[in-house]
Amino acid sequence: MNPTDSILALLFVSDEPVSAERLALALGLTQGQVDQAIEILQKRLEKAGPLSVIEIAGGFQLATKREYADLVSQYLRPQRSKLSKSLMEVLAIVAYRQPVTTAEIELVRGVQSDYSIRGLLERHLIREVGRRPTPGRPVLYGTTQQFLHQFNLKTTKDLPEMPEALDVPISAYAPSQGELAIPE
Amino acid sequence: MYSLRRPILVASSHKNLAKFHPGGLGVIEPPPIFVSTPVFDGSLAMLFTCVRDHKVNLLDVPLFPICEAYFHYLMAIENKNLDESAAALGALAYLLERKAWLLLPTDDPEPMVDDPLELPAPTAHEFQAAIEALSEWHEARRQLFFRSGSGPDPYELPFALEDISAVDLAREFERILREATPEPFESPSKPRISLQEQMRKVLLVINYEWQTLSQVLPLPITRNEAVYWFLALLELLRLGQIGAKWVGEDIAYARR
Numbered sequence: 001m002n003p004t005d006s007i008l009a010l011l012f013v014s015d016e017p018v019s020a021e022r023l024a025l026a027l028g029l030t031q032g033q034v035d036q037a038i039e040i041l042q043k044r045l046e047k048a049g050p051l052s053v054i055e056i057a058g059g060f061q062l063a064t065k066r067e068y069a070d071l072v073s074q075y076l077r078p079q080r081s082k083l084s085k086s087l088m089e090v091l092a093i094v095a096y097r098q099p100v101t102t103a104e105i106e107l108v109r110g111v112q113s114d115y116s117i118r119g120l121l122e123r124h125l126i127r128e129v130g131r132r133p134t135p136g137r138p139v140l141y142g143t144t145q146q147f148l149h150q151f152n153l154k155t156t157k158d159l160p161e162m163p164e165a166l167d168v169p170i171s172a173y174a175p176s177q178g179e180l181a182i183p184e
Numbered sequence: 185m186y187s188l189r190r191p192i193l194v195a196s197s198h199k200n201l202a203k204f205h206p207g208g209l210g211v212i213e214p215p216p217i218f219v220s221t222p223v224f225d226g227s228l229a230m231l232f233t234c235v236r237d238h239k240v241n242l243l244d245v246p247l248f249p250i251c252e253a254y255f256h257y258l259m260a261i262e263n264k265n266l267d268e269s270a271a272a273l274g275a276l277a278y279l280l281e282r283k284a285w286l287l288l289p290t291d292d293p294e295p296m297v298d299d300p301l302e303l304p305a306p307t308a309h310e311f312q313a314a315i316e317a318l319s320e321w322h323e324a325r326r327q328l329f330f331r332s333g334s335g336p337d338p339y340e341l342p343f344a345l346e347d348i349s350a351v352d353l354a355r356e357f358e359r360i361l362r363e364a365t366p367e368p369f370e371s372p373s374k375p376r377i378s379l380q381e382q383m384r385k386v387l388l389v390i391n392y393e394w395q396t397l398s399q400v401l402p403l404p405i406t407r408n409e410a411v412y413w414f415l416a417l418l419e420l421l422r423l424g425q426i427g428a429k430w431v432g433e434d435i436a437y438a439r440r
Contacts, residue, residue, distance in 0.1 A: 089315060153321070
């Protein structure tokens with residue numbers, strides 16, 4: 001069987017992104033062969049048809065091409081759920097600072113954030129990834145595969161570079177000895 | 185966009201003023217005018233909060249460029265958001281009054297002001313670029329449609345278990361519960377077993393060879409015991425003290 005067609009068949013029946021490792025295991029191919037076959041498949045679908053193979057959330061998935069977005073949208077009438085400014089703010093902090101605790105998020109924002117955290121947990125955009133071994137063992141939050149999928153990212157490494165935000169340790173936001181430590 | 189540059193101070197408003205709206209909690213946020221001085225770097229709202237809480241010495245923060253930036257904002261504002269500009273004016277007036285009292289050579293104590301908690305709250309402006317990028321990608325992602333609209337499995341394990349998913353473990357739990365017998369009625373004062381104690385019990389049964397749950401589960405088992413067993417199993421997996429892998433159609437466990 002042609003590996004390109006086999007991969008197309010597996011992607012067609014999958015409801016979620018399939019990693020190259022999983023495809024290799026299922027087809028008895030090496031990862032290099034899978035990568036090569038996916039490249040051929042992507043080029044083939046690019047030339048003709050309404051579908052494309054996209055790399056998203058750590059795997060590959062079949063999706064409709066952007067030019068069919070209006071048509072499909074009219075047919076499916078998907079519910080638009082726009083994230084509020086505060087949810088986006090907390091999500092950005094978690095994405096860049098993960099794993100991060102509620103207290104650390106609140107240090108950065110300067111306002112109480114548990115409502116936003118709950119909202120993001122309900123939307124499966126963030127999740128508990130463990131507990132910090134400090135007094136109280138606070139819950140650590142990180143982003144999910146659903147986050148990568150919702151924001152069309154392959155991995156969290158695809159987030160835009162934020163040198164200023166990334167270089168400042170969270171402790172820099174904490175007030176110390178009666179004075180506010182301001183990131184430089 | 186405009187910005188005022190000084191050797192030691194930069195105060196500027198954000199380029200996308202029209203995008204900002206008042207906060208949804210009844211508190212109107214001021215426009216994002218950013219203040220950068222040797223002693224303070226942040227938004228006007230953050231400066232207001234820090235001065236209010238005596239965390240920044242206002243004498244070290246020149247207010248003129250901030251006022252100038254506010255006037256530029258007023259000139260540039262497209263959709264005339266009076267609530268937003270009033271919030272900034274309120275914050276600026278507070279800062280000016282506080283600084284005036286600090287500069288006055290008087291022995292009189294500074295009068296108490298109204299509760300400033302009603303004034304604007306600070307925001308994490310450092311992440312503005314990331315928030316904008318995420319919003320753009322979120323919008324672009326809406327142009328893509330998949331066979332299943334739900335995306336990946338929303339239940340993720342907080343630890344790596346190779347190809348065993350949260351759903352697989354949930355099925356395993358269902359299986360334990362099916363094999364369990366209903367709990368006989370007992371008084372509520374029954375002493376509780378701690379998770380640590382249960383983990384020790386589970387570790388005694390699971391050894392270094394891969395075994396399925398049906399091989400290690402002490403039968404008969406009550407539903408209460410089944411729940412404790414599964415919780416202990418999950419905790420041991422999370423801590424990495426035991427491992428799990430597929431053996432045929434069953435999940436097998438072994439000590440690490």
